[in-house]
Amino acid sequence: STPYENEFGDWFPETLFNGQEVGGPTLYKNHLSDFTYFLTLKGVESDDAYKKKGIENIKKYPLKYLRNWFTNQGRLWFNFPQTGFSHTERGLLRFVPNAILLTFFMLSLYLWGLNFRKCPLEINFLALFILAYLALSSLISALPRQLTISVPILLFWISYIQFRSTKVEISFEN
Structure with a gap:
């Protein structure tokens, strides 16, 4: 449900934000504060926080969510596009x-x-x-x-x- 341009709604596990800049510095910058908070939570609390943030983004940016859903279809069929990754042969x-x-x-x-x-x-x-x-x-x-x-x-x-x-x-x- 990411609201940011040049991000496509793909999933990044919280371990990527545990001191690593995977997916590029922009992805890290855009989501570091959220993931820093999510990492302090465990189990159901963490899941609830993810859901709350996702629903908040969907309500604030419904057209971006629709675009993210469309790019999810692209990833489902072709594994493309992926935020912060270049593609190979x-x-x-x-x-x-x-x-x-x-x-x-x-x-x-x-x-x-x-x-x-x-x-x-x-x-x-x-x-x-x-x-x-x-x-x-x-x-x-x-x-x-x-x-x-x-x-x-x-x-x-x-x-x-x-x-x-x-x-x-x-x-x-x-």
């Missing part, structure tokens, strides 16, 4: 397969929207479940591992929708 290895998966997911959502009344209840349940999971799991922060566990369900659902909704015909006529 390794990120491209995730980009291509996830871009293909996201493209088929979006196409399947469209086709499902046109034909959801014709789909079995189980398929509609899977669609609603996966949509809720992907949307709600990214409200706070998101990482690719959260997408990874949903890939089997996504592939099954996408396959069902594509095979039932699309027809490909190859013709070699002159």
Whole structure:
């Protein structure tokens, strides 16, 4: 729920603020006072303080929170953007397969929207479940591992929708 520009709502554990400037000096400067306070608390008190600060930021900066949620979706699918980190060629290895998966997911959502009344209840349940999971799991922060566990369900659902909704015909006529 960070309100600061050039920060994307990604999660940084409190250990990063325990004397280290991980994520760059700006991140450290913007959040040091909050984390100094959070480090004095233990257990439920610490969790309550995090929640209070998060809700306060969301109420004060709702549009920034919406932008952070959007960037959380980017991190969920592509591990991009990340506050204070540059990206390497390794990120491209995730980009291509996830871009293909996201493209088929979006196409399947469209086709499902046109034909959801014709789909079995189980398929509609899977669609609603996966949509809720992907949307709600990214409200706070998101990482690719959260997408990874949903890939089997996504592939099954996408396959069902594509095979039932699309027809490909190859013709070699002159």
